[in-house]
Amino acid sequence: MRELWNIFKKGIIAENPIFVLALSLCPALAVTSNSINSLTMGLAVMFVITVNNTIVSISRKVVNPKVRVPVYITSVATIVTVVQLVLQAYAPLLYKALGIYLALIVVFAIILARAEVFASKNSVLPSFFDGLGMGCGFALALLSIGIIRELLGTGAIFGIQVLGSWYNPALIMILPPGAFILIGYMVAGFKMLTQHMEKVKLERGEV
Numbered sequence: 001m002r003e004l005w006n007i008f009k010k011g012i013i014a015e016n017p018i019f020v021l022a023l024s025l026c027p028a029l030a031v032t033s034n035s036i037n038s039l040t041m042g043l044a045v046m047f048v049i050t051v052n053n054t055i056v057s058i059s060r061k062v063v064n065p066k067v068r069v070p071v072y073i074t075s076v077a078t079i080v081t082v083v084q085l086v087l088q089a090y091a092p093l094l095y096k097a098l099g100i101y102l103a104l105i106v107v108f109a110i111i112l113a114r115a116e117v118f119a120s121k122n123s124v125l126p127s128f129f130d131g132l133g134m135g136c137g138f139a140l141a142l143l144s145i146g147i148i149r150e151l152l153g154t155g156a157i158f159g160i161q162v163l164g165s166w167y168n169p170a171l172i173m174i175l176p177p178g179a180f181i182l183i184g185y186m187v188a189g190f191k192m193l194t195q196h197m198e199k200v201k202l203e204r205g206e207v
Contacts, residue, residue, distance in 0.1 A: 004129045007126055011132075011137040016137040017110040018138060018142070018183075018187075020190070020191075021113075023108075023109040023113060024111075025183070026104065027041050028179070029183070030101050030176075032142055032149055033146070033175075033179075034159070035150050035157055036097075037146065038145060038146025039142070042138060045111070046132070046138065047079070047083060048083060050131035052079055052114075052131065053119040053127040053128060054124060055075050056115045056119040056120055056127065057122060068120065073106065075115075084103065118130045119131070145179070145182060145186065148173075148182060148186075152178075153171060
């Protein structure tokens, strides 16, 4: 159980897809102008990467290595299509807001990377927790970016006005340049945080 926990938590901190590995930054720039879009995209990617990791792990001994990448893409495309249809049916406004980026989940680097690096070499349970951890890390990163951008750009969080009429919104934060600037600062801050955590562990003799 401890091993599974370690596999899960590495995706949130040590190997966070956005702040550490810098993978799939496209949605981090494009759909994080508000919290709702960020959360929806994060949950969609978490679902896709977890299910795909599980499928790849189950079929790893059956699939010929020469055709593994087309198989991965076919698997991801099928799962993404299911997600698209569900959103289109039950949340059409979110489906429209996410637009082309929802379909682009098929080629997100983080999903294919975990399938190739981990799921194709490990059993089902570790692969499931690896996908879940990476998905959670990705979703939390998108959500944190979305909350900060929406708060600074409009004074609201999840559409609820938090800052009063006194606040003058920094409109650049809901535009792509604002996302570039914010992600740069957050990556730097995350790196400082992880370095501090490692230093504390060394001082405690936990490493």
